[in-house]
Amino acid sequence: xxxxxxxxxxxxxxxxxxxxxxxxxxxxxxxxxxxxxxxxxxxxxxxxxxxxxxxxxxxxxxxxxxxxxxxxxxxxxxxxxxxxxxxxxxxxxxxxxxxxxxxxxxxxxxxxxxxxxxxxxxxxxxxxxxxxxxxxxxxxxxxxxxxxxxxxxxxxxxxxxxxxxxxxxxxxxxxxxxxxxxxxxxxxxxxxx
Numbered sequence: 001x002x003x004x005x006x007x008x009x010x011x012x013x014x015x016x017x018x019x020x021x022x023x024x025x026x027x028x029x030x031x032x033x034x035x036x037x038x039x040x041x042x043x044x045x046x047x048x049x050x051x052x053x054x055x056x057x058x059x060x061x062x063x064x065x066x067x068x069x070x071x072x073x074x075x076x077x078x079x080x081x082x083x084x085x086x087x088x089x090x091x092x093x094x095x096x097x098x099x100x101x102x103x104x105x106x107x108x109x110x111x112x113x114x115x116x117x118x119x120x121x122x123x124x125x126x127x128x129x130x131x132x133x134x135x136x137x138x139x140x141x142x143x144x145x146x147x148x149x150x151x152x153x154x155x156x157x158x159x160x161x162x163x164x165x166x167x168x169x170x171x172x173x174x175x176x177x178x179x180x181x182x183x184x185x186x187x188x189x190x191x192x193x
Contacts, residue, residue, distance in 0.1 A: 040066040040169065042188020046084050046101075050181035056096045056134070060086035064186060068109070076109040080124060096134050097142075101182075103128035103151045103175065116161040120171075124153040128177055152176045155186075165192035 044062040048054040062084030069077045081104045090096035107124030128151040133144045157171025167190050175182045 036070045037193050038066075038068040038070075038190045039193060040064075040068065040188050040190040042066065042169065042186045044082060044084055044184060044186050046086075046175060046182040046184035048086065048180070048182050050177070050179050056088065056090055056094075056132070057086035057099050058089045060084045060099075060101070060182070062101075064188065066188070066190070068190065073113055074111050076111060076120075078105075078107045078109055078122065078124065080105050080107075090134075094134060095142075096132075099130070099132040101128055101130055101175075101177070101180070103153070103177075105151060105153060107153070111159075118159045118167075120157055120159065122153075122155050122157075122171075124151075124155075126151055128175075130177065130180060149177050149180070157186075159190065162189070166190060 042064040044064055045059060046062070047059045048057050062082055064080055064082040066078060066080045068079075071077060082102065084101045086099045086101070088096040088098050103126060105124035105126030107122055109120045109122035111118045111120045127148055129146060129148050131144075131146045133142050153173050153175050155171045155173030157169060159167045159169045161167045169186070169188050169190055171186050173184060173186065175184070
């Protein structure tokens with residue numbers, strides 16, 4: 001996906017989230033502000049679909065740490081740092097070492113609370129560090145690459161309360177990094193502090 005398409009998709013997703021917020025029951029009423037802070041830990045499973053990752057790597061597994069601040073019942077700001085390792089899957093004649101992606105993103109989550117379950121649509125943006133090593137022949141030199149790229153992540157999911165100060169979160173997401181796109185799921189737990 002080229003940069004122009006990513007910019008257009010990002011703009012459309014932003015407009016969609018703003019429209020959902022404006023159409024939500026009660027919008028941003030001041031009395032809804034709970035000012036609750038949550039921290040979370042999650043497991044990530046990401047499958048490469050971008051040309052650069054898909055050619056050399058299998059499905060990756062990782063972990064995420066998230067901080068959330070509830071602005072209203074319907075709007076939550078987020079900050080997330082993740083680490084995902086991708087096992088190598090090189091074509092014949094090429095040696096590839098395991099790769100990794102380390103995204104750090106901030107975003108907004110629009111929530112629709114219904115009892116003990118809260119459905120959400122979210123959009124995150126930030127930077128990601130991509131680390132890869134490739135060798136074109138068994139005796140050839142290893143070429144390592146570490147780049148920092150813009151990343152954006154739309155995701156859909158739900159939270160289900162486990163108790164007064166905790167909930168489980170399950171979401172699916174697209175991770176947009178130029179030429180290194182992935183899709184996947186995240187399952188985690190959030191704790192109120």
